[in-house]
Amino acid sequence: xxxxxxxxxxxxxxxxxxxxxxxxxxxxxxxxxxxxxxxxxxxxxxxxxxxxxxxxxxxxxxxxxxxxxxxxxxxxxxxxxxxxxxxxxxxxxxxxxxxxxxxxxxxxxxxxxxxxxxxxxxxxxxxxxxxxxxxxxxxxxxxxxxxxxxxxxxxxxxxxxxxxxxxxxxxxxxxxxxxxxxxxxxxxxxxxxxxxxxxxxxxxxxxxxxxxxxxxxxxxxxxxxxxxxxxxxxxxxxxxxxxxxxxxxxxxxxxxxxxxxxxxxxxxxxxxxxxxxxxxxxxxxxxxxxxxxxxxxxxxxxxxxxxxxxxxxxxxxxxxxxxxxxxxxxxxxxxxxxxxxxxxxxxxxxxxxxxxxxxxxxxxxxxxxxxxxxxxxxxxxxxxxxxxxxxxxxxxxxxxxxxxxxxxxxxxxxxxxxxxxxxxxxx
Numbered sequence: 001x002x003x004x005x006x007x008x009x010x011x012x013x014x015x016x017x018x019x020x021x022x023x024x025x026x027x028x029x030x031x032x033x034x035x036x037x038x039x040x041x042x043x044x045x046x047x048x049x050x051x052x053x054x055x056x057x058x059x060x061x062x063x064x065x066x067x068x069x070x071x072x073x074x075x076x077x078x079x080x081x082x083x084x085x086x087x088x089x090x091x092x093x094x095x096x097x098x099x100x101x102x103x104x105x106x107x108x109x110x111x112x113x114x115x116x117x118x119x120x121x122x123x124x125x126x127x128x129x130x131x132x133x134x135x136x137x138x139x140x141x142x143x144x145x146x147x148x149x150x151x152x153x154x155x156x157x158x159x160x161x162x163x164x165x166x167x168x169x170x171x172x173x174x175x176x177x178x179x180x181x182x183x184x185x186x187x188x189x190x191x192x193x194x195x196x197x198x199x200x201x202x203x204x205x206x207x208x209x210x211x212x213x214x215x216x217x218x219x220x221x222x223x224x225x226x227x228x229x230x231x232x233x234x235x236x237x238x239x240x241x242x243x244x245x246x247x248x249x250x251x252x253x254x255x256x257x258x259x260x261x262x263x264x265x266x267x268x269x270x271x272x273x274x275x276x277x278x279x280x281x282x283x284x285x286x287x288x289x290x291x292x293x294x295x296x297x298x299x300x301x302x303x304x305x306x307x308x309x310x311x312x313x314x315x316x317x318x319x320x321x322x323x324x325x326x327x328x329x330x331x332x333x334x335x336x337x338x339x340x341x342x343x344x345x346x347x348x349x350x351x352x353x354x355x356x357x358x359x360x361x362x363x364x365x366x367x368x369x370x371x372x373x374x375x376x377x378x379x380x381x382x383x384x385x386x387x388x389x390x391x392x393x394x395x396x397x398x399x400x401x402x403x404x405x406x407x408x409x410x411x412x413x414x415x416x417x418x419x420x421x422x423x424x425x426x427x
Contacts, residue, residue, distance in 0.1 A: 004061035005062070006062055006069065007337045007339070009069075009260075010335040012069070014292075016119060021203050021205040023206040024224060027225055030054045030055060031054040031229065032045075032055045032056075033055075033220045033231075033232050034233045035232065035235060035236055036058075036060075036234070040361050041057055042193055042196060043373045044380055045201050046195055055196070056201070058227065059206075060209070062205050064185070066339065068185060069189050071258075075181045077177060079349070079367055080367035081348050083149060086099075087099075097389065100149060100150070106370050108374060108377060109188070112195065113183075116195040116198070117191075118195070120187040121183060125178050127177075127279045129279055129282065130172050131171060143156060154178075158173050161173075168325060170324060181278065207225070209243055214354075220232060231383050232359070237342045237362050237364070237368075240362070250345065251342050251344050253340045255340050257301065257313045257338045258298060258339070260297070260334055261334065263295050269295040286301065287299070288301065297321070299317060310338065313337065341366050346396070346398055348363070349361060349371060350398055
């Protein structure tokens with residue numbers, strides 16, 4: 001049987017030690033079978049186990065193999081489309097409920113880290129950096145919007161203030177969210193997996209779900225075993241493949257690229273980001289960066305529609321890094337990798353149920369670190385009969401990409417080009 005290792009990323013190279021988790025090789029019965037050991041699956045499993053259910057998690061590769069273990073490691077609140085966009089689409093009542101949940105994921109992450117003593121380099125504080133006066137105006141409106149939903153840990157930064165937290169002359173201002181922050185994302189996933197096992201949950205790596213036998217007592221088949229469950233949670237996101245064909249039609253895997261420098265040393269690292277906050281700019285195709293626990297700069301950006309792996313990641317991302325920090329021109333890049341996230345046409349997550357007992361959440365659209373932790377709680381609530389919050393997500397409208405799977409990539413790339421040109425022209 002094939003053994004899928006982690007990609008050659010900084011996160012994999014600096015991961016905390018973990019036990020072997022053997023593939024499923026027999027037939028088991030459980031209350032809930034979770035497909036995917038990323039944040040959505042692990043968060044769901046934890047909430048279910050804490051409420052007394054039996055849980056088995058199947059992972060096609062390794063815990064956190066997908067976006068959960070490859071992302072920029074930034075705790076960013078709300079959704080890929082903000083609450084005002086949701087409100088215009090679905091009305092004030094549904095938007096009110098979704099708005100109340102928009103800042104919950106970060107609190108769940110911190111609660112998990114504290115309760116289970118997860119070592120993942122948690123740092124508080126995230127900056128949204130504006131490259132134009134138009135973007136600064138958007139941040140001013142965003143602050144008012146978020147405060148309307150009770151989120152008050154925000155500070156607008158003028159040009160002088162942002163230079164105090166980001167040593168970069170590109171920005172006209174920004175907004176600091178002290179409930180944002182950053183973590184080592186793979187170590188967070190590994191710590192959550194250990195928490196699952198501490199509560200009696202079972203995790204099987206190298207155990208891809210190859211078929212779901214639907215019905216009153218659904219069965220998930222793997223190459224060497226099967227799991228019979230009362231409920232199934234599908235949490236594969238961009239790495240689900242065609243296991244559930246109806247979930248593939250309204251989503252598209254996309255790739256993003258990340259590089260990590262050699263250790264910079266305390267003085268140089270502090271000169272770049274004096275308060276050790278993470279940063280993302282306000283462009284449609286945004287750049288994002290932060291310091292690692294050992295004082296490397298982790299810098300990401302770019303989107304490859306259709307999730308192809310670029311031939312030279314460093315050639316794509318290093319110029320972006322040097323535009324922000326030209327003082328790093330002689331610094332060596334130690335790691336470069338790509339990872340996939342799942343994009344929806346609305347840029348909002350897709351949540352729902354197939355039949356009576358198969359639940360799913362997917363399509364974070366690049367905004368998944370906090371949302372996936374919230375999704376786990378919402379899915380667990382729904383399985384236990386508390387469906388109000390689940391329904392608020394499930395009722396969001398979703399549409400297939402124009403042109404179907406054949407044309408979704410070029411159409412999305414064309415749309416991204418349009419918004420990128422608007423960013424560059426400041427219109």
